[in-house]
Amino acid sequence: MPLSPIEHDLLAPQDWTFPVPIAYGPGRLSEMGTRCAAMGLRNPLIVTDRGSRDLPFIGGLQEVLAGAGLASDVFSGISPNPRDDEIGAGRAMYREGSHDAVIAIGGGSAMDGGKAVCLTAANAIDLWDFDFDKTPPDMTGQPAFPPLITIPTTAGTGAETESTGMVTHVARGMKLCVWHPDLKPALALLDPELTVGLPQTLTAWTGADALTHAIEAYSVPGFNPLCDGLALQALTLIGKHLPTAVAEPDNLVARGGMLAGSCLAGIAFLKGLGLVHAISHMVGAEYDTQHGLTNAVILPLVLRFNLPVLGDKPTRMAEAMGQGALSPDAFAAHVESILDGLNIPRTLTEIGVAEDCATRIAAKSIQDVAATTNPRQATEAEIAGLIDAALRKAR
Template sequence: MSLIANWSYPTAIRFGAGRISEIADACATAGMKKPLLVTDKGLADMAITRQTLDLMEAAGLGRAMFSDVDPNPTELNADAGIGAFKDGVHDGVIAFGGGSGLDLGKLVAFMAGQTRPIWDFEDIGDWWTRADADAIAPIVAVPTTAGTGSEVGRASVITNSQTHEKKIIFHPKFLPSVVICDPELTVGMPKMITAGTGMDAFAHCLEAYCSPHYHPMSQGIALEGMRLVKENLLVAYHEGGNLEARGHMMSAAAMGATAFQKGLGAIHALSHPVGAVHHTHHGTTNAVVMQNVLSFNRPAIDARIEQAAHYLGIEGGFDGFYTYVGDLIAELGIPKTLTGLGVRDPDVEALVASALRDPSCGGNPIEMTETNTRELLLACL
């Protein structure tokens, strides 16, 4: 089976090995003549980034890059990126990288033409309508990991540097005009990042699947996304150069981010504040709390997880699925607790309060309260 395709759902996606070569055409399709490539500090000097800048330069697009992006990007990174965008008189953004580069790149394109502060566009009610939609610059997204799925998302996750809370900034036009999913760009990921980003994709699919909201399309996408992770994550982890497994994981990542339009839950409600305060890797944090959240939600999801286990070829219903998740996390070398992940002397009450403010908790199958969320967090520690 050839893993090369052009998809128009949920946006225009050019999928296949080597398709980064089409970056100039993708920019032209999006209407860019002078793009700014936004990526994170770790990717700035890597060969895949230099290759992309070379392709841009050869096509007359310049090779402008902004890379002052932290692993959990903040409004300070955004302000610097917006400054670079305006100073360079750019007309679009190539959001390049994992979740941090993609989220920050999308935010720069969104905010460069706005007059209100970032926090006025938080994903609350209809706040997104405050934006001047005509002032949003076009975006081409190029993921270099297989986890976040931000390349097909309508939001950016940004950490407030003052409150140390992760906030979701939303607008429909955050959705990139063109996406290039080239699995060759993910081959160089360290095993730890392959594991963490892969579990992020799995968490997106799992939480969307368990969410009580009605969205049958997302339900089907989430279930198939879990299957792709089950069949390919360990292959990608142990055989980093396996392009077929890498390609399927890129699909699973995009599927997870498409599916979670149905909702997320306690996994993300916990991992967002933990990551913001203790600077842990997002996907890895999701993995660490996953089994505890499954147990927490079991009264509401037992039958649904049993159906998923059957589809995935896992015996034993809920218990079998729970054991599978634990075995997967162990084989990926991910710690079993947040303490093992490096969370030291946490302010439990502050984390609980932040988790309950996180919009993800609204999609959890069981209502999250101060009491049960504290018990859940302590179990994860």
């Protein structure tokens, strides 16, 4: 069967300039050497997570850089849920190696870790001074942030176009957001070939993460047509390509559709997120659960909690996903059917979360910035109730 126009586009190089320079297309990792050299770089630090250190794309990236005459080193001391003590080690490696840029490559943890290292690499400012809830540090008289290049190897986190990163504050046992408005990726490189080797489970979990981003971003109240449009287009791509990417892991069109959809959803949630993430962040901080999987378990309960205040948004989301004008309840059921098809567990206990944690996690979740933009404001007791239900039966 011949490719449709959109399928053809997903297999061709595309260059976008919004909201940062984005290079999309299969095989474009091969351009990294010439692109870095054109930026005047000579010795970037590659930041990735422990699980990715020995995967082929790390060696491939270093070979491409070396081919353009660039040195590089790899910092891989990042956990699946990055910790503040790990960021300090990355900063030390950056300085000791006289590096001049950060290339964050991998899944969401690598993106978050790389961005946090970049925030602190060239200055003496404490990581937690970049807490999203605080006034950003005045960088007058400070060295400029190093150039930041992001290369996602999963289609889910959508973290490649912004400086925000989630890091676990070990002393507080909470996952918090760090950022600075002056730090923007100099380049986001989206190469679908890098996602082809992803296991089915991670394809499903990260894909569910992208789905959650799009739903939560579109559900956030307020007038932001840019983010709303991106969220709906993300749902179109994710709804079409996620089942295929899981069922046919080598399908490059589906991999490309998911990588583009994930990126759009990641931009869309600049508008805000909701209780799925507020809860998931704190569950991940305590129990080191995979973020997309945690989101996927929690999503149905929060979606149904929010339905009474969403108006026609569920219908518009269903239409974007090619389902026609479903009722709000039918849309929620459709999302649940997608999660069933991805073999997402039905309880948090199945992914290692303790049965007695609801009250404690709720007390932390209500402090998360994502709780403030949930479309239906919830009390701490209501959040605890959602967590308790997720522990027993989330859908």
